[in-house]
Amino acid sequence: MAALRKIPRHILGQLSQSNRSYAPPSSLQSPPSLFISRRGIASKLFVGGLSFYTTEKGLLEVFSQYGQVIEAKVVVDRVSDRSKGFGFVTFASEDEAEKAKEEMDGKALNGRVIFVDYAKPQTHFGGGMPIARGPPEPTSNH
Secondary structure, X not given: OHHHHHOOHHHHHHHHHHOOOOOOOHHHHOOHHHHHHHHOOOOEEEEEOOOOOOOHHHHHHHHHHHOOEEEEEEEEOOOOOOEEEXXXXXXXXXXXHHHHHHHHOOOEEOOEXXXXXXXXXXXXXXXXXXXXXXXXXXXXOO
């Protein structure tokens, strides 16, 4: 069965047309919403407008009243070791995340009005300064 997961879908389609009794495993037919929840995107919330004094423990305590919080993370600046004013809260289920989003969006936390939305998938831009790794490699023009 594990080997079938590595077969591209167009080949599986050809197999199923030639052999009518074959059906791909249900894991290949999972709906997109199930795929998103397995990857944890839909149950992760972005929390913006945080006070500099909001800690991960405080974030965890406030959001845990809406369901099981797997992780609460306040993003911190590497240089100053100070909060950047936003964070992420990951819930065990989509329903809990939805409930927390509806209840906490626009509410005050530590004297600041916060906004809550679903987190977007992480993208790597490779930002920042390029890392110098010595002189460039010589090119050979033969």
